[in-house]
Amino acid sequence: MFVNMYFLGDLTVNLKKIGWSPSGAEKKIEVDTVARIISVHRGFCRGITQDGDVNVYLTGKFQVQPKSSANKPAVGDFVRISPIFIDEQNSHAAALEEILTRKTKVSRIASGREVVEQVLATNVEFAFIVTSANQDFNINRLQRYILLAKEGNVTPVIILSKIDLVDGAEPFVSEIRDHIGDLEVIPVSSITDVGLALIRKKLDQGVTSVFLGSSGVGKSTIVNKLLGEKIQVTKDIREDDSKGRHATTSRELFFVPNGGMIIDTAGLREVQVIASKEAVDSTFKNISELAQTCRFSDCAHEKEPHCAINAALEDGTLSEKEYGNYLKLLKEAAFAEKKTSNAKSNTKERWKTINKNYKARRKFEGK
Ligand SMILES: Nc1nc2c(ncn2[C@@H]2O[C@H](COP(=O)(O)OP(=O)(O)O)[C@@H](O)[C@H]2O)c(=O)[nH]1
Ligand SMILES: [Mg+2]
Numbered sequence: 001m002f003v004n005m006y007f008l009g010d011l012t013v014n015l016k017k018i019g020w021s022p023s024g025a026e027k028k029i030e031v032d033t034v035a036r037i038i039s040v041h042r043g044f045c046r047g048i049t050q051d052g053d054v055n056v057y058l059t060g061k062f063q064v065q066p067k068s069s070a071n072k073p074a075v076g077d078f079v080r081i082s083p084i085f086i087d088e089q090n091s092h093a094a095a096l097e098e099i100l101t102r103k104t105k106v107s108r109i110a111s112g113r114e115v116v117e118q119v120l121a122t123n124v125e126f127a128f129i130v131t132s133a134n135q136d137f138n139i140n141r142l143q144r145y146i147l148l149a150k151e152g153n154v155t156p157v158i159i160l161s162k163i164d165l166v167d168g169a170e171p172f173v174s175e176i177r178d179h180i181g182d183l184e185v186i187p188v189s190s191i192t193d194v195g196l197a198l199i200r201k202k203l204d205q206g207v208t209s210v211f212l213g214s215s216g217v218g219k220s221t222i223v224n225k226l227l228g229e230k231i232q233v234t235k236d237i238r239e240d241d242s243k244g245r246h247a248t249t250s251r252e253l254f255f256v257p258n259g260g261m262i263i264d265t266a267g268l269r270e271v272q273v274i275a276s277k278e279a280v281d282s283t284f285k286n287i288s289e290l291a292q293t294c295r296f297s298d299c300a301h302e303k304e305p306h307c308a309i310n311a312a313l314e315d316g317t318l319s320e321k322e323y324g325n326y327l328k329l330l331k332e333a334a335f336a337e338k339k340t341s342n343a344k345s346n347t348k349e350r351w352k353t354i355n356k357n358y359k360a361r362r363k364f365e366g367k
């Protein structure tokens with residue numbers, strides 16, 4: 001059964017509660033045809049309307065298999081649905097008519113050889129990027145998640161989890177500040193409840209946030225805490241598959257009592273980004289600050305005289321590892337941008353330069 005649903009019993013869901021605030025042409029859409037997608041399953045989705053939950057079926061036109069999931073409904077989507085009918089499971093049901101324009105989205109490049117966009121969540125205000133204050137802590141992985149958020153116009157907030165396991169959150173917070181820059185960081189422990197109130201404060205009614213981060217960092221535990229005792233999500237987001245076994249569903253939207261909505265996601269093994277150079281630069285504080293002091297404003301940090309990046313690499317103030325991560329991310333981002341519909345006209349030139357820089361650096365590193 002669908003764990004998300006039972007609390008809706010006596011709760012009249014109105015559209016504002018699910019985050020629907022139409023503007024422009026959207027105002028003409030009949031409100032009783034609007035639903036929000038809360039989970040995606042094979043062949044159908046679960047949705048919520050102002051009257052309650054509904055199975056949303058994907059008919060023929062949505063079954064053509066586009067490579068990218070960008071044209072398929074994703075958790076968080078507002079959609080237009082057909083009139084309600086009763087399906088074979090005796091549930092309220094409707095057919096999907098249209099996915100309404102996404103205000104924001106978080107997507108990555110799906111793992112695999114081809115460059116395929118995978119939409120993780122849409123129409124969210126905040127991305128809570130969870131990293132635990134232990135071995136999992138990894139600046140480069142954080143930078144990748146931040147990029148996913150920024151590229152989709154979502155505000156990233158770092159949740160430093162499990163701080164009960166360390167003496168203080170300070171060293172982690174300052175490492176984030178030093179390498180990434182000024183971002184909101186909320187130290188949290190689900191054991192002592194430190195920080196949970198700060199997260200809750202961001203979840204006003206109508207506001208949606210998505211939890212991102214590796215598996216095991218404590219996302220679902222925080223989600224459970226925010227939902228309160230009455231609504232317990234299983235630790236692994238699960239659903240019963242057709243054979244009655246447990247199969248994991250990787251993303252699901254929940255309602256916070258007296259608050260907004262949160263989308264829990266399963267950990268991603270790979271976080272391949274789609275991002276612009278500007279976005280990549282903005283997540284590498286050291287490098288973007290140094291680059292501003294290069295003699296030439298278009299310095300490619302190769303053989304130009306008075307290159308601050310090269311000087312910093314030489315005197316060790318910038319580590320080869322960090323610069324390597326930066327170039328790798330730039331290359332990856334530009335490649336993805338070129339291959340997906342996000343491509344902008346100047347990408348080709350940018351890609352050329354980046355590829356050249358990357359090769360030069362690899363040569364430099366003797367790889
Ligand atoms: N010490 C400590 N352990 C935690 C905390 N939050 C979660 N855990 C544990 O970390 C493990 C993974 O938690 P889970 O919420 O399933 O992680 P998820 O994969 O990110 O959803 C579980 O064993 C939790 O009990 C915390 O704040 N402190
Ligand atoms: Mg989880």
Ligand SMILES: [Zn+2]
Nearest residue numbers: 294299301307
């Ligand atoms: Zn330079």
